[in-house]
Amino acid sequence: MKRIMIGAALLALMTGRGSAEAPKDDPLTRPIAPGYADRWLKPQPPMRVYGNSYLVGFTELNVALIRTKAGLILIDAGVPQGVATVEANIRRLGFDVRQIxxxxxxxxxxxHGGGFAALVRDSGATVLAGRDGAASLRLGRALPEDPQAAHLDTFPAVPKVRAVADGETIRLGDVVITARATPGHTSGSMSWTWKSCEKGKCIDMVFASSLNPVSADGYRFTDPAHAGIVASYRRSFAAMSALPCDLLLTAHPDQSGGDEKFAKFSAGTRPNPFLDPGACRAYAAKFSAALDARLAKEGAR
Structure with missing residues (x-):
C-alpha cells in the first residue's frame, strides 16, 4: 500500500497535478525591480470615480478603466508583477479582461508599460502609444535619448502597438478618446482625454503622463544637446494648462494629490473630491517650477 501511495505521489508531481506542483514562471509577469517597485504596489480597491471611468490600480500607481458600449479601454498597466492584481480588480467590478x-x-x-505584454496576451487588446512610445514598447526598453535611460530596467516587449499622433481620436462604442502629446519625461509621453457622464452631467476627464523632470545620475538638462527636451517640457506644460479638465488622474497619483483625493472619495466625502477644474493647470505649474529649479541648480554648479 505504501508503495502504491508513493507511486501516485510521484505521478502527480510528474504530470503537474497535486498540491506539490511548483508555480509556473511566467516571463511576462516576472517581477522587475521588486524591492524598489513594492512601494508603488500597495493594494487599493477598484472604484468608479465618475460615470464610466474607474481606477483599478494601486495606491501609488494609477491604472484606469473606461467602460464603453463596445468593450473596455485600459490606461497604463503598471509593472509586470502587478498584472494579476489589475486583472482581479477588473473582475471585481464585474468585467471580463477579454473585453479590453x-x-x-x-x-x-x-x-507603467511593463505589464502591457501580459495584458495583451490575456485580453487580445491593442496598445496605443505616441510614435516614440510605440518604438520603445516594441523594443522593451527606453530609447537612448530618454533622460532616465541609463538607470531604467528593461521590460517585456509589446507585440501589438499602434502609434497615434497628437490630437488623434480613438472611438470605441460611445466613447471618443483624444491623444494629447506631453513629451519631456519621455519623448513618447502621451496624455489622454475623454468625456464621462454621470446623472446627466458630462465632464472632461484627463489621464496625464508624468511631467516631472527627473533623470539618471550625471544627466544635465542644461547641456545644449538636451535643449530639445527642455523645449518639449515647456510645450507640454502649456498644453496641459490649456486642456479642458474637470477631473485629473495622473500616472503616479501622488504627483497631483490623487492619493489624497482617493482616500477622501472612498471614505464617502462629497462632493466628489476628484472634481477640480484647476487641477491640470496646477499640475503643469508644479512641474514647470520643478524644471526651473532643476535648471537653476545645474546652472549654479
Missing part, C-alpha cells in the same frame, strides 16, 4: 479592446500608454517605462 485598447490599452493606452502614457509613457514607455517599466512602471
Amino acid at each position: 479592446k485598447y490599452i493606452l500608454s502614457t509613457e514607455p517605462h517599466y512602471d
Whole structure:
C-alpha cells in the first residue's frame, strides 16, 4: 500500500497535478525591480470615480478603466508583477479582461508599460502609444535619448502597438478618446482625454503622463544637446494648462494629490473630491517650477 501511495505521489508531481506542483514562471509577469517597485504596489480597491471611468490600480500607481458600449479601454498597466492584481480588480467590478479592446500608454517605462505584454496576451487588446512610445514598447526598453535611460530596467516587449499622433481620436462604442502629446519625461509621453457622464452631467476627464523632470545620475538638462527636451517640457506644460479638465488622474497619483483625493472619495466625502477644474493647470505649474529649479541648480554648479 505504501508503495502504491508513493507511486501516485510521484505521478502527480510528474504530470503537474497535486498540491506539490511548483508555480509556473511566467516571463511576462516576472517581477522587475521588486524591492524598489513594492512601494508603488500597495493594494487599493477598484472604484468608479465618475460615470464610466474607474481606477483599478494601486495606491501609488494609477491604472484606469473606461467602460464603453463596445468593450473596455485600459490606461497604463503598471509593472509586470502587478498584472494579476489589475486583472482581479477588473473582475471585481464585474468585467471580463477579454473585453479590453485598447490599452493606452502614457509613457514607455517599466512602471507603467511593463505589464502591457501580459495584458495583451490575456485580453487580445491593442496598445496605443505616441510614435516614440510605440518604438520603445516594441523594443522593451527606453530609447537612448530618454533622460532616465541609463538607470531604467528593461521590460517585456509589446507585440501589438499602434502609434497615434497628437490630437488623434480613438472611438470605441460611445466613447471618443483624444491623444494629447506631453513629451519631456519621455519623448513618447502621451496624455489622454475623454468625456464621462454621470446623472446627466458630462465632464472632461484627463489621464496625464508624468511631467516631472527627473533623470539618471550625471544627466544635465542644461547641456545644449538636451535643449530639445527642455523645449518639449515647456510645450507640454502649456498644453496641459490649456486642456479642458474637470477631473485629473495622473500616472503616479501622488504627483497631483490623487492619493489624497482617493482616500477622501472612498471614505464617502462629497462632493466628489476628484472634481477640480484647476487641477491640470496646477499640475503643469508644479512641474514647470520643478524644471526651473532643476535648471537653476545645474546652472549654479
